[in-house]
Amino acid sequence: MSEFAALVRRDLNLAFRQGGDWANVAAFFALAVILFPFGVGPEPELLSRISAGVLWVAALLAALLSLERLFQSDWEDGSLEALVLMPLPLELQVLAKCLAHWLATGLPLTLIAPLLALVLHFDTAGMGALVLAMLLGTPVLSLIGSVGAALTLGARRGGVLLSLLMLPLYIPVLIFGVAASEAAAMGFTPRPHLLLLAALLAGSLALAPWAAASALRQAME
Amino acid sequence: MMDWQAFFDMGGYARFVWPAYGVAALVLTGLLIWSLGEYRRVKRDLAAREQAMPSRKRARKQARGS
């Protein structure tokens, strides 16, 4: 367990030290959202109607940005092979990296989202559901993303390929995340959508580390 | 006698029905032509490569019944 914590801490240090990925991701998220009123016009009615979708799409794209580097730097300097030799199973190591990734990207996104939601005239009745949905959904993005990142390690044009692979797999998170946020904003219960997001989280917690670890092993063969 | 005009008109839905069949024909024929082209090309290249092998090796290969 201490090895797990150590790995998480190491990745977090890297993320925050390099002036960080986290700042990039948060900045991209904010900028992308802010561009919309300029693009579609500032009418509160219109913005309010698209706010949930815009927030989630922007969060998704922001998460995609940082995924390529999840394993990249370790792979390039050879420390990935060293990690495989650690007593901690590779699946748990992947989980640790996902946790660090989420703490550095998903969590900041979730915390900033309410502020940006106000900018888009998102109905405040839905704020709680929005945050809860993002708390459930952004870890799923990190987990599924780790599978994609592992699969595309060292590929030509890996970044584009990663987006192509991840986007179809991200769509359910997007659908249920937006549904939960909009339902609450309109006064309906977000419960069924939140439950589905929770199911996605449980499922990806179970399956993603295994798939990503297999992919990593293939990459190093 | 077949009313071809009515047949092609497809009850007014001609501009939906015929493109649907058209796309299917196009995609399937395209896949066929592509696959056949690859097949012929590699068959030709392989035959050429095997011809270029020294005759002793070729005889040995044929004896092995590869």
Place this chain on the structure above:
Amino acid sequence: MPRFANPSQFMKLSSYLMPVCGVAAAGFIGVGLYLALFVAPPDYQQGEAVRIMYVHVPSAWMASLVYALVATGSAVGLIWRHPLAHIAAEQAAPLGAGFTLICLVSGSLWGEPMWGTWWVWDARLTSVLVLFFLYLGFIALDNAFDDQERGTRAAAILAIVGVVNLPIIKFSVDWWNTLHQKASVFRMGGPTIAPSLLWPLLVMAVGFLFFFSALLMLRMRSALMHARLRALTFGNP
């Protein structure tokens, strides 16, 4: 074990199975087209537009079936390392993508007169679109590495991960309120579709299946010959 240690069995088998499937495909599709366009009655609600079904539904069945094959081949290839398994998966994928494309386009052409829209983001259409992207992703990943083995294995993992989409496609019309209609052929209690509509459908479907089989064998033969060519070229007779 050399990757293509014994392709000769497959080459022998396919040398006569392939033309048989090809002829059967031509036969079934020919008869199917005749039934679909001339014999089958127009629908009392949809009129002649229902004929799109004879292209849309068989391609939809093939799209899912071929993906199951790709995923199975990938799993067999990764677990048991059978040399032909990966080849089958890799060569089937473009065919599956083609069928999915036909399904999406013909479906769209059917939707506009029937539903009044070219597209709708309901569960069935969305999951089939996801299937299309999974095929594209598989092909892209397979070709993305200088080391072909790496690409093959990465694509195989993706194919297996994407299997979750298949039950979603199948049951989407039951689990969600979809604009797309519910199952009328493959369902508990048997088909609800009228026989005069069912037969052309089945004939076309069988035709598509034979077409796919013939093309798959052709493509696998090409792949095996390619491998042999590479082996010869790099000095390994």
